[in-house]
């Protein structure tokens with residue numbers, strides 16, 4: 001089976017180039033082929049071709065919470081967003097915390113239409129008490145470890161985990177949050193929380209946890225990756241740590257780049273997530289952190305919940321918003337179309353950097369000979385974000401109704417079409 005993607009354009013060696021991509025046996029055999037026929041020929045009409053996007057922070061919810069999402073719907077949503085590889089978090093039921101459970105999880109994950117890299121938790125059942133058998137879980141395919149959804153509270157547990165992971169050369173991905181300092185807050189502690197009279201989450205709950213973990217990471221030499229960084233002070237600490245040689249990397253979500261708590265007008269749980277939307281100053285620090293290299297990559301933290309759950313307001317709703325199907329278009333429209341970032345920057349943060357930071361294998365990056373993991377975007381037309389078009393079960397997005405450029409036209413995984421715009 002061969003596919004010819006003709007009349008595209010994309011970045012090859014940092015230069016925008018015309019592309020006629022020939023795909024044979026799952027691989028890109030030529031980026032600028034002169035052949036005119038293939039089993040399937042698709043005219044891209046000058047659309048943008050990128051390496052398949054990579055999202056290292058996704059919640060797929062299966063098993064345990066399939067009313068919110070399944071592996072099938074979550075991976076279809078990823079493909080709809082141009083993602084060809086995703087990192088699936090371990091806050092599932094059962095938690096994939098033993099080799100047997102982990103192997104069962106990998107079996108379930110084969111239902112997905114994109115490549116799923118599976119996280120294992122740091123502690124048994126993500127309870128923060130006993131560490132898992134890292135070596136055994138690595139040997140059955142864990143690509144990284146995270147208790148995401150909760151921070152690892154106990155310093156000794158974190159220290160032990162980091163020591164063991166350093167020996168195994170595995171990344172520890174930290175949902176950095178001190179639950180005692182969080183004190184039942186539901187949105188950022190600040191003017192919106194005051195105005196709406198709801199309990200606030202003080203930003204020190206994140207920053208203090210990162211400070212402790214950076215010290216432990218420096219001592220152990222582990223690759224310490226901070227998930228969804230959100231405060232100016234956290235970013236400043238990471239900047240200093242990087243300069244002093246700590247092996248630290250971090251990610252930021254689209255929503256922490258696009259939204260802040262000054263935009264919270266009323267009690268609306270589509271704006272409730274963890275970490276919460278911070279101040280305008282924090283948001284600007286996230287943008288600056290990406291641009292100066294302190295923040296390594298963008299990850300969505302796609303966290304689907306049911307409509308019913310999200311209709312309960314700030315006090316009762318669960319944390320989280322969906323992100324897979326809107327990330328590229330929103331960021332392209334807000335930052336690239338306005339000239340703040342180059343297209344190359346955005347592709348770097350959404351594909352090249354995640355592959356490099358996590359040393360992902362079996363992932364193609366738009367090079368001759370690579371696996372054909374490819375996304376194609378329409379940069380010339382704008383559309384309203386419409387929840388009825390989501391392939392995710394979750395509709396919990398604060399971006400519904402926004403007019404965006406950069407909708408996905410086509411996504412291929414190993415040369416197979418996994419999404420095509422109708």
Ligand SMILES: NC(=O)N[C@@H](CC(=O)O)C(=O)O
Nearest residue numbers: 059148149273274303319320
């Ligand atoms: N990021 C979120 O707001 N929610 C995550 C878990 C979490 O990190 O709290 C979820 O699994 O729903």
Ligand SMILES: [Zn+2]
Nearest residue numbers: 148149175227
């Ligand atoms: Zn998290």
